[in-house]
Amino acid sequence: MPALTCPPRLGLTGGIGSGKSTVAEIWRRAGHRVIDLDAHSRRVLDVPGDGVEEAVARFGEEFRNPEGTIDRAALALLVFADATARAALERIVLARVDVAVAREEEAAAQAGERVIIHDSPLLLEQEQESGYRSVIAVLARREDRITRVIRDRGKDRAYVESIMAVQVTDLERIRRADRLVLNTGDRETLTARALRALEAVLADLEDSALR
Incomplete structure (x- = not known):
């Protein structure tokens, strides 16, 4: 029996407090396979x-x-x-x-x-881009990220900043990712942006398959 072909891999990444996990859940609820x-x-x-x-x-x-x-x-x-x-x-x-x-x-x-999505917080830090057909990064304002982690995880500011210090910067994410999802609004806005970004990536994959 021939080996099964693995579906195309997409990489989802983002810094601490960016909302990456929320985007992963949005895509999961939309019916896509997301591996955490x-x-x-x-x-x-x-x-x-x-x-x-x-x-x-x-x-x-x-x-x-x-x-x-x-x-x-x-x-x-x-x-x-x-x-x-x-x-x-x-x-x-x-x-x-x-x-x-x-x-x-x-x-x-x-x-x-159709695709497999890896929810991978260290994707760029570990220079793993070559393993994915497309990399999508979630971005949010620095202060929003810090506030979110303090509020939702009970951590202090020093803890959040220590993790940020060893993660790539947002400028690096912008430079190295294929698509961005901006988490700068409410949940409804983030949902729309996340789904739109994924639909664009899937359309790109279909175009490539037809060439």
Whole structure:
């Protein structure tokens, strides 16, 4: 039996507090397959298993919770201040994420999905653009992003700014993304913009297939 062809991959990205996850949910509700890479990443450290054990071996027993998972808040303070530690954690997590994503993509191919969308917060930071037919970035005002994370996640300003400092700038996102979704209005406006951007990308894919 011939191997199934993977549908075209689209990449969705955006900085902390930009509204990227909201756009992903809008597209998901519109019937598109959206794979949440961040959710797969969290499971590596939030579920006891070999990912947790490798992280403890690399960073120390003090980062293990009593439940046998990783204290991600404590580890975040380390990795956002130490590029070497951050790279080590990414290696531990991404190897396992790749396996989980491959399973979801196989299911998408079997279901005959039109496209697969990767909701990937670190897509540009990890220079993964070449793996996607199109990259869509969500942009929002810096202060709006900070306010949103403080309000919705209970974090302080210093935490948000520390993450922003290690993410690419919005100017980089504008330069490197194929399309942008501006999150500068209410939910209804964002929904319309998100759907319009995706429809434009799908139309581009269809045009390319006809050439």
